[in-house]
Amino acid sequence: MNEQSEDLRLIRLIADRDAGALEQLYDLYERPVYALAYRLLNDAMAAEEAVQELFLRIWNNAARYDSSHGKLSSWMFALARNISIDMIRRRSVRASAVPVEDEHLNAIADTESDTEKLVQQTLEGESVWAALGEIGNEQRQVIEWIYFNGLTQQEVSERYGIPLGTVKSRVRLALKQLHKRLSGMERGESRA
């Protein structure tokens, strides 16, 4: 059973209020969603709150999931990001911009670095990093500001003094290039 069909099976069971399935889904995604929330919030307790809110929403809304709108993992990451960005805005605390190079020491904090899951996650991350490295620096920066710092295109334009049209074209170009380079992974050839 591949990743997507396994995810679908679990989300259907969760829709039927199967607590065991929720635990299985949690086990599959705990680390990547926590890592994303921590990356955005830069605070362990807040990241845990975000993950809890994510699984609470999954538990309560699983019946409405429609796979034609994208992979379950994509939806979960988008939701985890939204929850985290909203927490940042509510607290008026902008998470410190973390440089791209921060991976190494944060990785030291991970005490389960030998697990298969983590290796797979790291490999996937490296593939995405490689794809990001192939697009232009300006495009990569805009992705960082919007996706990880929670800014809108308009806010990026105002904060960094870049014409709005330029920001928009960089976003479009960046996503198109990433989509082209990562199309194999998007089909679910490995779990995030």
Place this chain on the structure above:
Amino acid sequence: MSERKELMQEMAEAYALGGLEEAEIAEYEAYLQEDIDERLRVAALRDTVGLLASTAAPVSPPTGMKSRILANVLKGSESTSDASKGNPDTPVGQPIEEPKPADVSGEPAKRQGEIETGGTAQSGDPRLEDGGTELLLEQARQGIEAGEARRAAEAIGNAAEAANEEVPRRSEANGSPAGDFAQTQSGAEARGTDAGIEDVRQARAATRARSGRALWAGAAAVMAAAAILLGVYSAQLRGELNDMHADMTAMQQQLDSVKEPTVGAEVDRTVALAGMEDDPQAWGTASMVRDDTGTHLLVQAAELPELSGSQAYQVWLIDKEGNPINAGTFMSKSGSGALSYTMQPGDYEMVAITLEPDAEGDQPRGRKVLVGALNG
């Protein structure tokens, strides 16, 4: 292609990434309802954006997070998730059609600990946190008031009883049946028996006198209790003051010892710190110095990148399990900086210096600039 269609399709990437304003999101989602091809395109873009999450550095979740979260979700789903049910942030039927930058309905569910703590704080009396004395005094005050009210009620009752005791006797003498107080009183007045009225007055006065004495006795007892409590509280304060004096004396002694010159310090080892890929020019040394007050890490670094804004350099000791231990932060000047840190005993694998966004972090967030192996 119509102008609107072209305009909308240009928003797809920003929509999937989460970079649109609220009004743009609403406009684009309305358009998605009428363009099935665009919906498919956006679904693919969402999957691309979802992969960005994998670039977040791996971080171990806190111990026990899984059990806490699952317990809270499963236990609290009935009571705490109403907002999520009624107005979910992202309808699951339209999974990521609204990756709105800040569209999250309701507060995130509280952590178990917070719920319990909050419940305790709410159900208990916050004045207890002040040692209970204030609460006890307040209770004493309420006790006095309650006692006064009770005694006032008793006084009225006693007066009524006294009147009842007097009047029936007269009623019996007059052959009248004993009625209620009002009836007998009016009966006595009708008969014009001044002596009877005087009896009632005396009975009332006696009752008031008894009640007044009881009231004052009660108040005096409560005041005595309050005085005892204040005495106990005062003794506690004196005790705390003595403790603080003792602490201050100990701290002063420590300060005095710090002022003393170190005698016989020995360097356990010194390692060179090498610049990382992005900062190959940076260099430094880390020495472990032992004296009679403990082991100290002395770090010196040079040719560091200039700091900007609130940035700071932070020194880390990495133990055998790979855990970074914060050894302090420093600000470089003209590319040079130094720091000393009194180490806890233990085995350390590495010393590293990172460039941090500020000096407040307790976990590494920035890039490594210098590293040195301690286990070589």
